Amino acid sequence: MVNCVVKNWQGEEVGAATLELRVAKEENAAHIVHKALTRQLNNRRQGTVGTKTRAEVRGGGRKPWRQKGTGRARAGSIRSPLWRGGGVIFGPKPRDYETKMNRKERRLALRTAFQSRAEDMIVVEEFAENLPRPKTKELVNALGRWGVEPNDKVLLILPERQENVYLSARNVEALNIVYANNLNVYDVLVADRIVTTAAALAKIEEVYGE
Structure with missing residues (x-):
């Protein structure tokens, strides 16, 4: 179980929240999280890049010059990989990078990764009512009051849109x-x-807790 301080819109501590998720054993945690991360990054790849071999490049059917007597190196096609405009040797071809992982493993990896970031987590009260209209400056100022540095990459977790x-x-x-x-x-x-709201934290426990 992890105990978190809850802050209000002004950045004051007003309460506490807990996070309790079933995580992987310490000796397996790094492996399963790495496996899930690798799977996610692999599944993002489109795998649509493709190059043409010398058999697929247009042209090159005629021998450019006779075999002997010209003083030049022998050549059989202007689409040789050695020529400009020729085919590509061992170039990439369209492929599927999809990596599979069991659903229980994926959820365990996510719970383990999330709870491991407890020290970098900021829990705040619901603040939607403090933004009666869209105002980026007010939200940025609030993040500063909560302890976020200007150059930090921030993940904001909300219970709903x-x-x-x-x-x-x-x-x-x-x-x-x-x-x-x-x-x-x-x-x-x-x-x-x-940065997560207390309601979002409770929903995470409800959705991912097992």
Whole structure:
């Protein structure tokens, strides 16, 4: 179990929250989290890049010059990989990078990764009512009061879509918004700071707790 301090809109400590998730054993934790991260990054790859071999490049059917007597090196095709405009040797071809991982393993890896970031987590009260209209400056100022440094990459976890919060945050370059039921290992690990509301934390325990 991890105990977290809850802050209000002004950055004052007003309560406490707990996080209790079933995580991997210490000796297996790094392996399973790495496996889940590798899977996510692999599955992002499109695998659509492709090059042509000398058999696929247009042209090159005629021998450019006779075999002997010219003083030049022998050549059989202008589409040789040695020629400009020729084929590519051992170039990439379209392929599927999809990596499979059991659902229970994926969820265990996500819980382990999330709880391992407890020291970098900031829990705040619901603040949507403090943004009656979209205002990026007010949200950035609030992040500063909560302890976020200007250059930190921030992952903001919300229990559900809150329109004014979303519109206030979408133009902040280093701020990424996700919803509690849609977490992923990469976003959790790459962030310098994780800001979550108490309601989102409770929803994470409800959705991912087993």
